[in-house]
Structure formats: C-alpha cells, structure tokens
Amino acid sequence: MSSLAFVTRRLLGAIPTLAIIITLSFLLTRLAPGGPFDEEQALPPEIRANLEAAYGLDQPMAVQFGRYVMGLLHGDFGPSFKFRDFTVSELIASGLPVSLTIGIAALLLAIALGVPAGVWAALARGRWPDRLLMSFAVAGISVPVFVVAPFLALAFGIWLRWLPVAGWAPGRSSDLVLPVVTLALPVIAYLARLTRGSLLEVLRAPWVRAARARGLPGRTVLLRHALPAALLPVVSYLGPATAAVLAGSLVVETIFGLPGMGRHLVQGALNRDYTLVMGMVIVYAALMIVLNLLADLVYAWLDPRIRRGGRS
Amino acid sequence: MRLLEIRALTVDFSGRTPVRAVDGVDLTVDARESVAIVGESGSGKSQLLHACTGLLSANGRALGSVRFAGDELLGDGDRAAAVRGRGIGFVFQDASGSLTPHRRIGDQLAEIAAAAHGLARGAALVESRRMLERVHLPDAPRRLAQYPHELSGGMRQRVAIALALVARPRLLFADEPTTALDVTVQAEILALLAELCRDLGMALLLVTHDLGVVAALADRIAVMYAGRIVETSSAADFFGGPKHSYSAGLLAAVPTLAGPP
Amino acid sequence: MSSGLWGDAFRQLRGDRAAMTGLVVLSWLVIAAAAGPLLVDYREDQIDWANMAVPPFTAEGHWLGTDRLGRDLLVRTLHGLRVSLVIALAATLVSLVIGVAWGAVAGYLRGRTDALMMRFVDVLYALPQVFFVIILTVVFGRGPLTLLIAIGAFGWLTMARIVRGQALALREREFVEAAVVGGAGTLRIVLRHIVPNLLGPVIVYATLTVPQVILIESFLSFLGIGIQEPLASLGNLIADGAAEMETAPWMLAVPAGCLVLLVFCFNFLGDGLRDALDPRDRR
Numbered sequence: 001m002s003s004l005a006f007v008t009r010r011l012l013g014a015i016p017t018l019a020i021i022i023t024l025s026f027l028l029t030r031l032a033p034g035g036p037f038d039e040e041q042a043l044p045p046e047i048r049a050n051l052e053a054a055y056g057l058d059q060p061m062a063v064q065f066g067r068y069v070m071g072l073l074h075g076d077f078g079p080s081f082k083f084r085d086f087t088v089s090e091l092i093a094s095g096l097p098v099s100l101t102i103g104i105a106a107l108l109l110a111i112a113l114g115v116p117a118g119v120w121a122a123l124a125r126g127r128w129p130d131r132l133l134m135s136f137a138v139a140g141i142s143v144p145v146f147v148v149a150p151f152l153a154l155a156f157g158i159w160l161r162w163l164p165v166a167g168w169a170p171g172r173s174s175d176l177v178l179p180v181v182t183l184a185l186p187v188i189a190y191l192a193r194l195t196r197g198s199l200l201e202v203l204r205a206p207w208v209r210a211a212r213a214r215g216l217p218g219r220t221v222l223l224r225h226a227l228p229a230a231l232l233p234v235v236s237y238l239g240p241a242t243a244a245v246l247a248g249s250l251v252v253e254t255i256f257g258l259p260g261m262g263r264h265l266v267q268g269a270l271n272r273d274y275t276l277v278m279g280m281v282i283v284y285a286a287l288m289i290v291l292n293l294l295a296d297l298v299y300a301w302l303d304p305r306i307r308r309g310g311r312s
Numbered sequence: 313m314r315l316l317e318i319r320a321l322t323v324d325f326s327g328r329t330p331v332r333a334v335d336g337v338d339l340t341v342d343a344r345e346s347v348a349i350v351g352e353s354g355s356g357k358s359q360l361l362h363a364c365t366g367l368l369s370a371n372g373r374a375l376g377s378v379r380f381a382g383d384e385l386l387g388d389g390d391r392a393a394a395v396r397g398r399g400i401g402f403v404f405q406d407a408s409g410s411l412t413p414h415r416r417i418g419d420q421l422a423e424i425a426a427a428a429h430g431l432a433r434g435a436a437l438v439e440s441r442r443m444l445e446r447v448h449l450p451d452a453p454r455r456l457a458q459y460p461h462e463l464s465g466g467m468r469q470r471v472a473i474a475l476a477l478v479a480r481p482r483l484l485f486a487d488e489p490t491t492a493l494d495v496t497v498q499a500e501i502l503a504l505l506a507e508l509c510r511d512l513g514m515a516l517l518l519v520t521h522d523l524g525v526v527a528a529l530a531d532r533i534a535v536m537y538a539g540r541i542v543e544t545s546s547a548a549d550f551f552g553g554p555k556h557s558y559s560a561g562l563l564a565a566v567p568t569l570a571g572p573p
Numbered sequence: 574m575s576s577g578l579w580g581d582a583f584r585q586l587r588g589d590r591a592a593m594t595g596l597v598v599l600s601w602l603v604i605a606a607a608a609g610p611l612l613v614d615y616r617e618d619q620i621d622w623a624n625m626a627v628p629p630f631t632a633e634g635h636w637l638g639t640d641r642l643g644r645d646l647l648v649r650t651l652h653g654l655r656v657s658l659v660i661a662l663a664a665t666l667v668s669l670v671i672g673v674a675w676g677a678v679a680g681y682l683r684g685r686t687d688a689l690m691m692r693f694v695d696v697l698y699a700l701p702q703v704f705f706v707i708i709l710t711v712v713f714g715r716g717p718l719t720l721l722i723a724i725g726a727f728g729w730l731t732m733a734r735i736v737r738g739q740a741l742a743l744r745e746r747e748f749v750e751a752a753v754v755g756g757a758g759t760l761r762i763v764l765r766h767i768v769p770n771l772l773g774p775v776i777v778y779a780t781l782t783v784p785q786v787i788l789i790e791s792f793l794s795f796l797g798i799g800i801q802e803p804l805a806s807l808g809n810l811i812a813d814g815a816a817e818m819e820t821a822p823w824m825l826a827v828p829a830g831c832l833v834l835l836v837f838c839f840n841f842l843g844d845g846l847r848d849a850l851d852p853r854d855r856r
Contacts, residue, residue, distance in 0.1 A: 017699045024700070028712050125370075142836045144788050146795040146808070147829045150815035158819055204369075206409035210472075213367055213404075214424050215397020215479050224423070225412045247703040247792070254796060255815065269707050269798045277711050281704045288701055304414055304459045 010296055014289045021285045022072065026065055029274040077279035088279040095261035096283070102252065102260065103245050105180045110187035110241065115234060117188070118195025119227070125200065133192060140189025145248040149182045149255045179256045183248050187241050194237055199230040232303060238295035239288075246284055313382055315483055315515050316341040316364070316400075321376035321386075323356070323363045323539075333359040335539035336376075341483065346509060346516040348530035349541075350523065350562065356539040357519040358405075361485045365400055366392030380483070398428050401481035401514075405488035407469035411460035417444075417471055418456030421478055428479035443474040447504060466497035470504070477508065483515045490525060502528045523566050527551065535559045582773075582849040592845020595838040602835060606654040615645035618803050626821050638823045640813060650828050653805040654835070660721055660800075661786040667725035669779055672732025673771065679733070680740025691737060694730050702727045703789065710798050720799055724786055735778055739771050773850040781843035784836040791832060807832045 071078060077088035121133040156163045156178060163178050202208060203226055211221045253262035261280055268276035316339075323334035333356040341347050351357050361367075363374040366389060378385045380399055385392045396402070404410040412420060421440035425431050431439060437456065444452035447470040460468055469489065476484060489505065490498040506529055509516050518529055526533060526547070533550045535543040535558060543556040550559065586592055614634045615621065624632040625643040632639065637647040679690040709723040752761075787807075793799030794808025802809060807828050814825030 017696075020696060021700060024705070025708060028705075028708050031712065138840075142784075142840055143833050144792065144836075146792060146811060146815075147833060150811070150818055150825055151829075153815075154818050154822065154825075206404065206406060207412045209367055210402070210404050210410035210475075211412060213365060213396055213402035214475055215393075215428060216423060217393075217427065220423065220427070224415065228414050229412075243701055243703075246701070250703075250796060251792065265707070266796050266798070269711050269796075272711050274711065277708060281701070281708060284704055285701050302414070305461050 006300060007297060010293055014293055018282075018286060018289055022069065022282055023065075025278045025281050026068060029278050030061060030064065072282070077282075078275040088275050091264050091276065092261060092279060092283055095259060095264050098258055098260035099246075099249055099253070099262055100287075102176060102180050102183060102258065103242075103249055105176065106183035106245050106248075107187065107238075107241060109180060109184040110191055111234075113184070114188040114191025115195050115231070117192040118197075119199055121192065121196040122199040122203070123222075130196075134196070137189040137192045140185050141193070143186075145182060145186060146251045146255070148185055149178075149252055152178055152182055153255065175256075175258075179252045179258060182256075183245055183252050186248070187244060190241070191234060191237065195230065195234055198233045199226065202226045202230040205229070228302065232299060235295055235299045235302060238298075239292040242291040242295075243288055246288060314340045314379075315343045315345075315381060316517065317377070317379040318360075318364065319377040319379075321360065321363060321374065321378060323359050323368065324373050324375075325369075326371045326373070333372075333539055334363065334374075337536075337539075337541050339534060339541065339544075341515050341517050343482065343515055344509075344513055345532065346518065346530050347532045347534065348518045348520060348526045348547075349534050349536050350520060350526055351536035352521055355536045357536055358487050360536075361402070361487055361517070361519060365396050365402065365485070367396075397424060397479040397481065399481055399483065401476035401479065401484045403469075403473055403476045403484065403486040403489050406492045407472040408460065408465065408492070410472050411468060411475075413460055415459075416456065417458055417460065417463075421456075421471075421475060424475060424478050439478065440474075443478045444471070446477070446508070447471070447474045449474070465493055466500065469493060469497075469501055473501075473504065473508070477512065477514075480512070481514065483517065484509065486516065486518045488520055488522075489518070491520070491522065498525075505529060523562065535562070585849040586845050589845040589848065591841040592849075595841030595845070598834065599838040599842060602654060602831075602838070603658065606651055606658055609651040610648050610655075613645060613648045613651070615648050618644065620644060626817070626824075628821070629823050629827075637827050638821075640824055641817055641821070646824065646827050649805045649810060650807070650831050653807040653810045653828060654831055656717070656800060656804065656806045657787050657790060657808070657832075657835070660717055660724075660790050660806075661783045664721050664724040664728060664786045664790075665779055665782050667721065668728030668732055668782065669775065670729075671725070672729035673736050673775060675729065676733035676736025676738075677740045677771065680737035681744055683741065683744070687737070687741075691734070694733050697727070698730050700727075703792070706789065706793065707798060710793065715798055715801055717800060717804075720790055720793065724789055728782060728786065732775070732778055732782070735774050736771055739774055743770055777843060777847045777850055780839060780846055784839040784843075787832070787836060787839075807835075 068078065075089060077092065117133050117137075121130040124130045163174055205226075208221060208226050211225045212218070216225075249260065250262040250266055252258070253260040254266055257263075261283065265277065265280040265284075267273075268280065318337060318339040321334055321337045321339075322332065325331045325333060335356075337360060339347070339349075349357050349360070359368070359372070363372070364378045364380075364385060366385065368374060374386055376386065380395055383391055383395075385395060411417075418437055418440055421443060422433060422436035425436040425439040425443075426433065429436075429439070441452050441456060444455055449455055449467060449470045455463070455467075455471075460471070463471065469492075473489075484505075486505065490501050493501060502525060505516070508514065516529065518525070520526060530547050532544065532546055534541050535556060537558050543550075543559050545555070551563070610616075613636075621632075621635070621639060621643040623643075624635060624639050626641050627635060627639050629636060629638040629646075635645050635647070637645075637650065639645055640649065675690060675694070679687045706720075706723040706727070709726075710719050713719045713722075752765075790799055791806065791808030791811070794806040795812045797809070797812070799808055800806035810828035811825065811832065814821075814828060818825045
C-alpha cells in the first residue's frame with residue numbers, strides 16, 4: 001500500500017486506543033468509593049451539595065462523560081479539585097514544556113550515546129570494551145531511576161558542586177543536565193545492549209558475508225549493509241523507551257524539583273485530585289501514542305519491504 | 313603458473329565440540345578451467361571456499377597454503393581482502409539471502425564497480441546496467457531502482473551472479489548456485505554460467521551435490537568426503553567409470569529413466 | 574521426555590555462575606527478611622531517643638545505624654525487604670494464575686474465541702501501565718492490597734501471550750490429539766496435558782517478572798503513592814534516605830543497596846533459567 005495509506009491507517013488505529021484510555025480513566029475515577037470532597041474537614045451538607053453541583057458531579061454518569069469528552073475536544077480538561085484557582089488545562093500547559101524538554105533531550109541523549117556504545121561493543125566482541133560496556137549496561141538496566149537520581153545529585157551536586165540539584169530557572173540549562181542524564185541512563189543501557197545484540201546477529205547474516213566476499217571494504221559493509229538493518233529493532237524500541245522516559249520523569253521531576261507535568265501528577269495523586277490525575281494520564285497516553293506512531297513510521301520508512309510491498 | 317593452488321588446507325572450528333571441516337586438501341584450478349567439487353552436505357565443501365578468501369567465521373582456523381596467481385592468501389588478511397571480488401568472485405547458494413534487503417540493486421552493483429574500477433557514480437551505474445544485461449535480466453534499467461524482494465528467485469540469482477562478476481574476477485567460486493531454484497530456472501542459470509565463463513575467460517570452481525550441475529559445467533571433478541578429496545579426474549573419466557567406491561555410490565544414486573534399479 | 578529435559582536444565586543451571594550466585598544471595602536475602610528481625614534487638618517502629626541518625630557501627634546494637642527518628646535501619650530495611658518480596662511474589666502469583674489460565678484456554682480453543690481473548694490482551698497492553706496503576710491508587714486508596722491488584726492487573730498480559738503461543742504449538746502435538754480422540758473434555762486436556770508442558774517458560778517468565786514488580790512497587794512507594802508510612806518498603810525507605818542524603822548517606826545507601834542486590838539476583842537467576850530451559854532463546 002502507498003505511504004499515505006499506511007500513515008492514515010496507523011493514525012486511525014491510534015484513535016480507538018486513546019478513546020479507550022479516556023473512557024477507562026473516566027470510569028475508574030467516577031467509580032471510586034467516596035467523592036473528591038470527602039477529605040475536606042466536615043463540610044456542611046448543603047455546601048457540599050453546592051460544590052458537587054458546581055462541578056457537575058450530581059449528573060448521571062453518561063451526562064458527565066459526555067460533558068467531559070466535549071470539554072476535551074475543546075482542550076478543556078476540567079477544573080482541578082484541589083488547586084482551586086487553576087484548571088487542569090492550565091496546569092498541563094505550564095508543565096508540558098518542561099516535561100517535553102527533558103523527555104526529548106533524554107531520548108536524544110540516549111540514542112546518541114547508547115547506539116554507538118552498542119556498535120563499539122559488538123565490534124570489539126569479547127575484548128575489554130565489550131565487557132566494560134556491557135557491565136555498565138547491566139547496571140544501568142537493573143538500578144532504578146529513583147536510586148540513580150539521588151546518588152547523582154549527591155555526587156555531582158553536593159560533593160563535587162558541579163551542577164545544581166534543584167529548581168528550574170528558565171534559561172539556565174545547567175539545571176537540566178542532571179535530570180536529563182538521570183532519565184537517559186536506563187535507556188542508554190538498554191539501547192547499548194539491544195544494538196550490540198542486533199548488530200552481532202546482522203553480522204552473521206548471509207548477505208553481510210556476501211558483501212564482504214564481493215570485495216567491499218569493511219567500513220562500507222558495516223555502515224551501509226549491516227548497520228541500517230541492525231538499527232531496525234532499535235527503532236522499534238523507541239515506543240517502549242518513551243514509556244520508560246515518561247514514567248521516569250515522574251521521579252526525576254520530583255527529586256530535582258522541576259515544575260513539570262510529572263510533579264503535578266504526583267501531587268494530584270497524593271491529593272486524590274481526580275480531574276488532574278485523569279487529565280494528566282490522558283496527556284501522557286496521547287504523548288506515548290504519538291511517539292509510538294512516529295517510531296512505527298520511521299521503521300516503515302527504513303524497511304523497504306514494508307514501504308514498497310513485495311513479492312515473496 | 314596455476315591460477316589457484318591449494319596445498320594441505322585444513323580448516324578447524326573451535327567451540328563446545330571442535331570440528332575439523334577440511335582435512336588436508338590439495339586442489340588446483342588453471343586459468344579458464346572449470347572444476348567441480350562434489351560431495352554431500354557436511355563434507356566441508358563450503359568451508360573450503362570460505363577459507364580460501366578469508367571468510368571463515370570467527371571460530372574457524374585455516375592452515376596450509378592457498379596461492380592465487382602465485383600470491384599466498386592464507387594468513388595475509390590484506391591480500392585476501394584485495395583478492396575478493398577483483399581476483400575471485402563469489403556466487404552464493406541462496407541468492408535471496410545474499411542480497412542486502414534494504415539497498416537497491418543498482419546501488420549494490422555500483423558500489424562494487426566504483427570500488428573495483430575507481431569509477432564515479434554515473435559511470436558505475438552504467439556499468440551496473442551493462443552487467444545486468446550480461447546476465448540476461450529483462451528490463452535492466454528498471455531493475456536498478458528496485459529492491460531484492462521485488463524480484464523472483466531466478467532473477468535474484470542472476471543479480472547475484474552480476475554482483476559476483478562486476479569487478480571482473482579471473483576465477484569464480486560458485487557454492488551450490490542452483491540448489492535453491494526451481495528446476496526450470498536451474499537449467500537457465502547453468503547455461504548462463506557456462507556462457508559467462510566462456511565469454512569472460514574466467515575459471516570456475518564450483519561446489520555442488522548435484523551431479524547434473526557437474527555434468528553441465530565441469531571439465532574436472534574432485535569428489536569430497538568428510539573433509540578430504542577422495543578422487544579427482546576429468547569429467548569424461550568420472551562419468552565413464554569412477555575409481556573410488558564413494559564416487560561409484562554417488563553415481564549409482566542418481567535415478568535414471570531406464571527402469572527400476 | 575520430562576526427566577531428561579529437567580535433568581539437563583538443572584545441570585546447565587548449576588554451571589551458570591551468575592545464576593547460582595544470584596540464587597544463593599537471594600536465599601540469604603529471603604532468610605534475612607523472614608527471620609532477620611528476630612535477631613535484631615529493636616523493632617521497626619521503635620524509637621531510640623538516644624541514638625537518632627547515627628551512622629552504622631557506631632551505636633550499640635544498631636549495626637547499620639538509625640534514621641532521623643532513631644529507628645534502627647537494619648530492621649527497617651529487613652521489613653521493607655519483606656514487604657517488597659511479599660507484594661512482588663503475590664502480584665506475580667496473581668499474574669501467573671490469570672495469565673496461564675487465559676493463555677492456555679485461548680491457545681487451546683483457537684479460532685474466534687482465541688482471537689477475541691487476545692484482542693482483549695492487546696487492548697490492555699496498549700495502556701500505559703504505570704499511569705493506570707496510579708489512577709487505581711487514587712481511586713481505591715493507597716496500600717498493599719490496591720498495589721497488589723493494580724500491578725497484578727497488568728502483569729498477566731505478557732504471561733498470557735507467552736502461554737497462548739506455547740498452547741497453540743502444543744495443541745498440535747500427538748499426545749493432545751490422542752487425548753481428544755479418546756474423548757477427554759476440554760478442561761481435562763488443558764489441565765493435564767497442556768499446563769504441565771508450559772512449566773518451563775512460565776517459570777522463566779515468573780522469575781523475570783518478580784524484579785519488575787519490585788521495581789514498580791518501589792517506584793510508587795518512593796513517590797509516596799505506594800506503601801505508606803509507617804509501614805516500610807524499600808521504596809519509601811529510599812525516599813527517606815534521599816531526603817537525608819547530605820547528612821546521613823547511610824540512610825540512602827542501605828535500602829538502595831538492598832534493592833539493587835535483590836533485583837540483580839532475580840535478573841541473573843532468571844537469565845540463567847532462561848538459558849537452561851529455553852535453548853532457542855540463547856544469545
């Protein structure tokens with residue numbers, strides 16, 4: 001099928017997933033025992049009734065859902081139940097740029113470091129670069145973000161005093177170094193291992209040996225024949241990598257005091273702020289869907305067999 | 313001086329169970345001569361070809377002597393690399409497996425032409441198209457822009473042959489060149505190989521288990537069993553009456569039209 | 574077939590040094606979690622006013638020091654270890670039971686039932702797990718039970734896929750056809766013929782799932798949305814430690830080290846089991 005048809009099909013396929021996520025989030029939060037105002041100190045019943053009416057909580061479920069979806073289509077995620085002065089949309093809008101910045105920076109850093117590391121390890125198979133890099137990789141995968149972050153903050157921020165550990169002064173990019181690096185580390189580790197394994201497998205492929213047999217220099221064989229094929233699984237991994245980075249950003253923003261969506265989400269979860277949590281989850285899910293889609297598109301573009309369709 | 317001279321070639325593979333794939337093989341190929349190595353799978357035929365051009369896998373070791381046009385190839389990685397493509401061409405068994413899936417046919421050919429003859433891109437593409445026409449691939453200009461998966465099995469094998477020849481080697485290695493193909497296509501490919509060797513003045517070292525292929529192409533035959541050459545003779549002598557019992561067994565196993573065995 | 578396969582696998586596992594080390598250390602950790610607190614003089618919520626925030630090996634009886642409130646760190650870490658292990662094992666068990674049942678039935682029945690069941694799995698698979706677990710904690714309150722259900726609710730998906738693949742393959746084998754011909758009912762066949770042969774991949778996957786669950790639970794506890802104070806979990810101990818790391822780095826190092834060690838052991842063991850039981854998967 002043509003490229004356009006392919007893209008359209010993928011886009012259309014993503015919509016039901018998003019719809020399910022929205023519906024499920026809504027159902028779950030509305031089905032909760034008790035309501036969002038239960039934790040307030042004893043509210044007189046009339047005031048509580050007024051509050052609930054104001055937030056539309058006295059309507060039947062279907063109506064509430066309909067109004068919520070209509071609101072979504074207009075970019076309105078509803079009011080925050082706990083931050084009375086802000087709507088969820090405002091909180092999302094303020095936090096999104098921060099989270100996107102560190103998230104994308106982390107992904108780019110991970111690709112820039114992880115893939116070459118994996119290639120080096122594969123080419124130096126069995127020798128010390130391979131062993132060293134793979135030991136780091138195993139550590140990187142096994143040590144969780146919330147353990148690495150405090151240690152890095154301790155080492156670089158407090159003992160060595162090289163980098164700031166908290167806060168976000170817009171424009172001061174050194175604030176971002178520790179958070180982005182922390183976020184990127186597990187992905188670097190995984191990409192290094194993935195690239196190494198993939199490249200080793202591709203180097204055993206018959207067409208790589210054939211390319212060498214036809215007299216092509218080793219570098220050409222590696223760069224033009226082996227590497228492009230070896231990178232396909234890496235592109236596939238970008239979807240799960242995004243999920244990992246988004247989840248990790250919750251921790252990183254909390255520890256390093258960054259005013260991103262993640263920190264708002266955690267606050268919302270601690271406060272049992274339904275609309276905030278719901279809205280954030282929907283945005284995160286949408287981000288993941290978009291990035292998964294991009295990864296799929298890049299994969300299809302790279303693999304001519306999908307792009308052009310084939311015979312056998 | 314012989315074109316290819318193999319003396320006491322031994323190939324060992326290390327691993328959980330070490331294997332000696334080739335056990336002291338002597339073989340020669342003269343210019344413009346076609347030699348066939350016949351044997352069952354597992355006899356070490358492919359490893360012999362790989363060892364000559366330095367293409368063994370990482371756990372393989374080759375000992376002995378392999379001389380191409382007087383130069384020793386074993387143990388000299390640079391010289392082996394220089395000989396690949398330009399001195400010795402290679403056609404692999406599974407053509408679909410031997411073509412890089414994500415690169416266009418034209419690019420794969422032009423790349424070799426450029427490297428071997430120092431051509432610029434435009435000239436290299438012209439040479440590529442010429443090569444495709446040489447192997448009788450219909451509609452050559454269109455094929456240059458296509459990917460391997462867009463061609464049929466027979467067409468892919470023709471492309472594989474073109475890739476092996478575009479650097480103008482003097483000797484062609486062919487490892488089971490027709491085994492993966494339909495029967496009808498096999499005959500065409502064999503005819504093509506014979507024609508090309510004749511026209512380009514190439515020698516041929518062919519490895520196969522198919523005696524029909526041998527009959528079509530070979531001047532001389534070497535029978536290989538368990539890593540050793542057990543018999544060498546001219547084609548006429550071989551099909552007339554082989555000396556070794558194993559060769560006799562091979563010939564007897566070929567079904568004939570003359571009624572039940 | 575069975576004893577030969579298991580015998581070989583066991584022998585290979587014994588030779589895998591990383592896996593064996595993981596197994597041994599893991600056993601120590603489990604024993605420590607179960608019985609350790611009995612050997613320490615202090616209880617996990619006991620406050621020692623005289624010894625607040627002391628480093629390891631300095632105060633009497635507090636081998637690994639105390640936290641900001643004077644609670645013994647060793648005993649709290651062991652309790653945290655206990656909690657993390659119990660939740661992880663329980664959640665994995667839940668995932669296992671649901672996943673194996675779902676996958677075995679889907680793989681055995683094939684056809685439209687299979688397609689439908691696996692479609693359900695696909696849909697759930699596309700949801701971002703961490704975020705939905707967070708929603709569930711918001712909705713149903715924070716605590717061990719919610720965590721268990723929330724994590725288990727997502728953990729069975731991959732198991733179901735693996736099991737279904739195996740079941741599909743097994744269904745074609747002769748002994749199953751013989752059972753079908755012999756008139757055995759579906760449930761009987763699934764239970765007595767298919768499930769025992771799934772044991773290999775299931776064991777491997779379960780061993781590799783446990784560390785993932787531990788990490789998710791610790792992640793949430795770290796953020797404060799998982800296990801709540803004063804109940805100790807490795808996650809919230811690490812969070813406390815992170816807050817005090819400038820002045821009392823041992824508060825971070827001890828639970829963090831324990832968590833990393835735990836995860837490493839399970840991963841090594843799981844990798845070893847996979848190499849031993851699933852030869853096709855070898856790198």
